[in-house]
Amino acid sequence: MRGRSLAIVVAAALAACADFRKPSDLRHAQILAVRSSRPRVPPGERATIDLLVTGDDGVPRETAPDRLEVAPDPRDPGRPIPPAVAALVGREAGGWTVTVPSEAELAIARGALGLPPDALIVLPLQATIALGVETRIAQKAIVLGAAAANPIILRLLADGAPIPPEGLRVPIGGERRLGVEATGAGTLSYAWYGGAGDLDAYRTVAPRLSAPKPGSGALLVVVRDDRGGVAWLGTTLTIE
Amino acid sequence: MNSLALLVALALPAADPDAVPGRIQGRVLDALAGAPAPGIVVRLVDRERWTTTDENGRFSFEAVPPGAHTLRAGDPPYQTAEIEVAVRRGAATPPVEIAIAPLVETVEIVEIARREAPAPGGTQVVRDEVTHVPGARGDMLTAVQSLPGIANTGTFGPASGGLIIRGSAIGDSRILVDGWEIPVLYHFGAVQSIIPSEMIESIDYLPGGFGVEKGRATGGVVEVHSRRGRPEWGGFAEMSFINGGMFLQGPIGGSKGARRATFAVSLRRSFVDAILPAVVPPGADLGFTVVPRYYDYQARIDWQPRDRWRLALFVFGTDDAAKIETGADNDADPLLTGTFENETTFTRAIASATYTGPVVRQRVSASADTGSFFFRAGPDRYLEFHVQGLGLRDETRVGIGDRLTLSAGGQVEVVWTENDVQFPRPPKEGDPRDPSFTFDPPIMYHEDFPVAAIEAWTAAEIRVKPWLDVTAGIRYDGYFRNDDHVIEPRGSARAKVGARTALRGSTGLYTRPAWFQDELIQRSLGPERALQSTLGIEHELREGLTVQGTAFETERRDLIVYDTDRKDASKTLDAYVNRGTGRTFGAEILVQWRGPRHFGWLAYTLSRSLRRDAPDRPERLFDFDQTHNLILVGSAKLDRAQKWQIGGRFQFTTGRPYTPVVGSIYQSDLNYYQPLFGGLNSQRLESQHQLDLRLDRVWRFSTWRLSAFVDVTNVYLHAAVLQYQYSYDYSQKQAIRTIPILPSLGVRGEW
Numbered sequence A: 001m002r003g004r005s006l007a008i009v010v011a012a013a014l015a016a017c018a019d020f021r022k023p024s025d026l027r028h029a030q031i032l033a034v035r036s037s038r039p040r041v042p043p044g045e046r047a048t049i050d051l052l053v054t055g056d057d058g059v060p061r062e063t064a065p066d067r068l069e070v071a072p073d074p075r076d077p078g079r080p081i082p083p084a085v086a087a088l089v090g091r092e093a094g095g096w097t098v099t100v101p102s103e104a105e106l107a108i109a110r111g112a113l114g115l116p117p118d119a120l121i122v123l124p125l126q127a128t129i130a131l132g133v134e135t136r137i138a139q140k141a142i143v144l145g146a147a148a149a150n151p152i153i154l155r156l157l158a159d160g161a162p163i164p165p166e167g168l169r170v171p172i173g174g175e176r177r178l179g180v181e182a183t184g185a186g187t188l189s190y191a192w193y194g195g196a197g198d199l200d201a202y203r204t205v206a207p208r209l210s211a212p213k214p215g216s217g218a219l220l221v222v223v224r225d226d227r228g229g230v231a232w233l234g235t236t237l238t239i240e
Numbered sequence B: 001m002n003s004l005a006l007l008v009a010l011a012l013p014a015a016d017p018d019a020v021p022g023r024i025q026g027r028v029l030d031a032l033a034g035a036p037a038p039g040i041v042v043r044l045v046d047r048e049r050w051t052t053t054d055e056n057g058r059f060s061f062e063a064v065p066p067g068a069h070t071l072r073a074g075d076p077p078y079q080t081a082e083i084e085v086a087v088r089r090g091a092a093t094p095p096v097e098i099a100i101a102p103l104v105e106t107v108e109i110v111e112i113a114r115r116e117a118p119a120p121g122g123t124q125v126v127r128d129e130v131t132h133v134p135g136a137r138g139d140m141l142t143a144v145q146s147l148p149g150i151a152n153t154g155t156f157g158p159a160s161g162g163l164i165i166r167g168s169a170i171g172d173s174r175i176l177v178d179g180w181e182i183p184v185l186y187h188f189g190a191v192q193s194i195i196p197s198e199m200i201e202s203i204d205y206l207p208g209g210f211g212v213e214k215g216r217a218t219g220g221v222v223e224v225h226s227r228r229g230r231p232e233w234g235g236f237a238e239m240s241f242i243n244g245g246m247f248l249q250g251p252i253g254g255s256k257g258a259r260r261a262t263f264a265v266s267l268r269r270s271f272v273d274a275i276l277p278a279v280v281p282p283g284a285d286l287g288f289t290v291v292p293r294y295y296d297y298q299a300r301i302d303w304q305p306r307d308r309w310r311l312a313l314f315v316f317g318t319d320d321a322a323k324i325e326t327g328a329d330n331d332a333d334p335l336l337t338g339t340f341e342n343e344t345t346f347t348r349a350i351a352s353a354t355y356t357g358p359v360v361r362q363r364v365s366a367s368a369d370t371g372s373f374f375f376r377a378g379p380d381r382y383l384e385f386h387v388q389g390l391g392l393r394d395e396t397r398v399g400i401g402d403r404l405t406l407s408a409g410g411q412v413e414v415v416w417t418e419n420d421v422q423f424p425r426p427p428k429e430g431d432p433r434d435p436s437f438t439f440d441p442p443i444m445y446h447e448d449f450p451v452a453a454i455e456a457w458t459a460a461e462i463r464v465k466p467w468l469d470v471t472a473g474i475r476y477d478g479y480f481r482n483d484d485h486v487i488e489p490r491g492s493a494r495a496k497v498g499a500r501t502a503l504r505g506s507t508g509l510y511t512r513p514a515w516f517q518d519e520l521i522q523r524s525l526g527p528e529r530a531l532q533s534t535l536g537i538e539h540e541l542r543e544g545l546t547v548q549g550t551a552f553e554t555e556r557r558d559l560i561v562y563d564t565d566r567k568d569a570s571k572t573l574d575a576y577v578n579r580g581t582g583r584t585f586g587a588e589i590l591v592q593w594r595g596p597r598h599f600g601w602l603a604y605t606l607s608r609s610l611r612r613d614a615p616d617r618p619e620r621l622f623d624f625d626q627t628h629n630l631i632l633v634g635s636a637k638l639d640r641a642q643k644w645q646i647g648g649r650f651q652f653t654t655g656r657p658y659t660p661v662v663g664s665i666y667q668s669d670l671n672y673y674q675p676l677f678g679g680l681n682s683q684r685l686e687s688q689h690q691l692d693l694r695l696d697r698v699w700r701f702s703t704w705r706l707s708a709f710v711d712v713t714n715v716y717l718h719a720a721v722l723q724y725q726y727s728y729d730y731s732q733k734q735a736i737r738t739i740p741i742l743p744s745l746g747v748r749g750e751w
Helices: A002-017 A103-113 B104-115 B140-146 B272-279 B517-521
Strands: A030-036 A046-054 A061-063 A067-070 A089-092 A095-099 A121-131 A134-144 A152-158 A168-170 A175-183 A189-194 A208-210 A215-224 A230-239 B024-030 B041-044 B049-052 B058-061 B067-073 B081-087 B096-100 B123-125 B174-177 B200-206 B221-226 B234-240 B243-251 B261-270 B286-306 B309-326 B338-356 B360-377 B381-400 B404-423 B443-465 B468-479 B484-498 B501-512 B528-542 B545-562 B576-594 B598-612 B628-637 B644-653 B661-667 B672-677 B688-700 B705-713 B721-726 B733-737 B742-750
Touching: A030 A121, A030 A134, A030 A215, A030 A230, A030 B661, A046 A121, A046 A134, A067 A089, A095 A121, A103 A121, A152 A215, A152 A230, A168 A175, A175 A215, B024 B067, B049 B058, B067 B096, B081 B096, B140 B200, B140 B221, B221 B309, B272 B286, B360 B404, B404 B517, B443 B517, B545 B598
Parallel strands: A134 B661, A168 A230, B024 B096, B174 B221
Antiparallel strands: A030 A046, A046 A061, A046 A095, A067 A121, A089 A095, A121 A134, A152 A175, A175 A208, A189 A215, A215 A230, B024 B058, B041 B049, B041 B067, B067 B081, B123 B200, B200 B221, B234 B243, B234 B742, B243 B261, B261 B286, B286 B309, B309 B338, B338 B360, B360 B381, B381 B404, B404 B443, B443 B468, B468 B484, B484 B501, B501 B528, B528 B545, B545 B576, B576 B598, B598 B628, B628 B644, B644 B688, B661 B672, B688 B705, B705 B742, B721 B733
């Protein structure tokens, strides 16, 4: 493995020098998260799927995908999805839903898939949305036949103090240590986004925000648990 | 031989007190070692007189009549060299100096060409030439990459740590030192090989079609023959931008022993760690704890107890280390940040006994080696291997009459391995994705096991007609780790169809065990197989100008490919199957010219290498398929005194294929982007071309010699694309380019 391993070191060094857009910068089109109203859905119940996206304007918004379907098998992308599985996904009143079969039907499915009776059935979903001139695709898995809720974000912090409802104001040249209080199942992970200023880290619970020049935009954190749950909370950021 | 002789006639100061009318005096030097050559016969040709040089290489002729005279020096083991000397009436004749090149190098070429089964396209490289190839920084093994059939992989590229020969993957070819495989060929970034040129006698470059005595390779073989120390004291110390080193050789024992036992030792240490921090951009957020640095060391002792017996012990090793700390976020692979640490060490000892008789030649060698490899990337991804190996090898040749030579041999090798792995699966040939340290399920493997192999072969070389030699052989390889046993028949023929023309052809089966990278973990894998066929022609256009053309075709099967997607966590230890096939075909031309003060070659390869990952998958280009690879090398000594030498090397290569990224899918639960690829290897990088220049200058003093060189790689700053890197969401890409210019300046003092 040696030659390629060393190449990875060089690539990592070069990647640090590359001038690419940062994922934490809200000012370009991207999908920030795919949310199921229930990451694990009990038998016979239903979940709604929506997206958190941003465009070149840097304004994050919640929206329904243009299209939602069962994701193809990565090992054989051309294989058709069985109609009974594809029919679990539907559109209602402008939104997309996943309807979980009854416990009896899930038991039949487990048997057909060769899974033990108590096994979780994972349904991979694929969402498509047009953002400006680009079409973006995102995938998310939900678990059928179990129950779980999304994390709950309690509040955002700056230098240990709650950020007020009117937003965070930072003087030019100033810095703030951001933070978030959230609860959820298992280990939580964090992703921070800003429409102004510079974040020194992206995947951390407490990044440092610096404000080198004036500007304003959104400040947003997405919190994920390790069971497919996701939540987000934003505020406004003003640098003056 | 005169055409190859290095001939120097240097007028020393006329005030020499020994200079008297009618006396011709001077000194004979070994042109390569720069040392006095004792015991050399010097002839005053037109007077039919002769003498021999003393222990300081000095000679003289008294009472030589006025006029022009020819001096000829050199008998085996040296080539002869001639100079003209004018003796004037009543005037002292300035002392002369004659440099003669050792004949042993040429003898080796002839011997090996006879000993080995013909390998069309194969080449022996000559030290005095390849150490002056521009762009190679004096490194013979780097200069080998200027021969036909080897893909241009560049420096610091994704494949620059290995050799890609005739469209075969890195793991398909073997690098041997005195018959034994070495785990690494180059130091970090392929700037220098692990064995300095001074410790190399010669290199066999066999791109394919080689005989049954070499195996475990479906590509080519590069075999390095270590160099024995000369019986005269000599050595050097040198320093360049790349590294510093020393070399010492001489006799062991007294004057009698000097003919029987010699030694040579060498040691190098890199200077990259002193230079790299100065050239890395300040914004790179890299902190070097241990910047890349290497040592290598070699020692060889030879003892000739009897005329026909030669004993040798060669010990060599290397120690490479690098540790880099970075605090930069890696947006695409968050765990791939922090500490990158690598250390590779190995030491090998090869003891050999060689008997050379009128009928039988036998070489028995034993090898012991120890090594370790450690690599850590990020907080918890690492590879750690330790190996200890032992081996025994025997090669015997027996001449039976004038028309038949039989050869046979065998090798037993056992390597004990300790493996501690927590690392994503490495990329395979044809896999466009780099491993993800964050999102790929890692291989978790912590087991120790032995790897054993036995090989045996026999061949018959038959002189069917005075103009036709045929070799037929058969080889057995037992790969006990995988419980595989293969029989490989091979044959070749060489027909002399004119005074200066010969045709050569070969065909045979070649295999390599499933031992490359993490393949060793999976015992169910079988060896990869290749059926190689070659047809070549050699023609000497005139003395010193030869042309060699070879057409080749290789059919591959049982190639080891991924069974399922790399992210399939259930398959980390059972990932591969022998399902791939492939074929490579093409032609090579090598035109070489040599003269007393110049050498050069043109190497051109036209090839196409294809792979099919499964019977139902479409054929695709091999990762390093290079349609055209043109190399021009030329070097000339500018003056009669041979103080100045200048050379150039130009290379043009078709850009290698790559797989374009056509989009990405955002994996929301893990918050990362998965690339979507277009057709495998359906696009090519831009063509590469570069010019390298080298200038050498030598100053000779009475007891020592000072030389300096400037070697500049890529003088016109064409920074070719090595590969592309992508932003975290694959919406942006940026080219990673070759180093735009790599100058190296070095000085060496020799005595």
